[in-house]
Amino acid sequence: MAQVCNDLTEYGWANFSVFEYLPSELIMELKAEVELLHHNGIMKEAGTGRGADHSRDRSIRRDRIAWLKGDTAAQVSLFRFFERVRVDLNRLLFLGLNRFEAHYASYEPGDFYRQHIDSFKGRRSRIVSVVFYLNDQWQAQDGGALRLYNRDSPDEICGTVLPEAGKMVLFMSEEIPHEVLTAQRTRYSVACWFRQDEVPIPL
Numbered sequence: 001m002a003q004v005c006n007d008l009t010e011y012g013w014a015n016f017s018v019f020e021y022l023p024s025e026l027i028m029e030l031k032a033e034v035e036l037l038h039h040n041g042i043m044k045e046a047g048t049g050r051g052a053d054h055s056r057d058r059s060i061r062r063d064r065i066a067w068l069k070g071d072t073a074a075q076v077s078l079f080r081f082f083e084r085v086r087v088d089l090n091r092l093l094f095l096g097l098n099r100f101e102a103h104y105a106s107y108e109p110g111d112f113y114r115q116h117i118d119s120f121k122g123r124r125s126r127i128v129s130v131v132f133y134l135n136d137q138w139q140a141q142d143g144g145a146l147r148l149y150n151r152d153s154p155d156e157i158c159g160t161v162l163p164e165a166g167k168m169v170l171f172m173s174e175e176i177p178h179e180v181l182t183a184q185r186t187r188y189s190v191a192c193w194f195r196q197d198e199v200p201i202p203l
Ligand code: OGA
Pocket: 105, 113, 118, 131, 145, 146, 178, 179, 180, 189, 191
């Protein structure tokens, strides 16, 4: 986690293999869940923006999503893992993260998500983005890579990650422009955000 935090500070993004921290059975269970949701047509077309800004623009993104609610054993294990990550990020980077949200995403062949930023400065909601992948044997010619751009010059590519099972990428939500290149086969991922939201103080 110290290395991840160093990279987040220095470059705004970091990646590592979750197989060091999560059992491969858990990854397989999550993969089975998203496959089922996808094949049963339960995933919903994703939009951009929140609340009144919310719109579905197929020229920007074409994935389908389903929010994780922690209602299966696999999701409970995953949430537990991310709770440890949250505490570590707060301890090492003083980020004050207090919320977590995660959704499955599926991209069919031809689907993409054009360059975007996950959170806009000043809104202080999504602070750290995390994406991890559930696909076996992904090859470069399968497309669907996550491309990350330099936080200071959004034309400059600073990383390309193939969406292979076990790979996890973290980046600063307000800083790092990124995109999902057109997938040539069905692509499954979990996208998560650590947020810093104002919590009403109970009376
Ligand atoms: C997102 C996103 C990247 C990926 O859902 O906001 O950028 O690799 N996902 O799936």
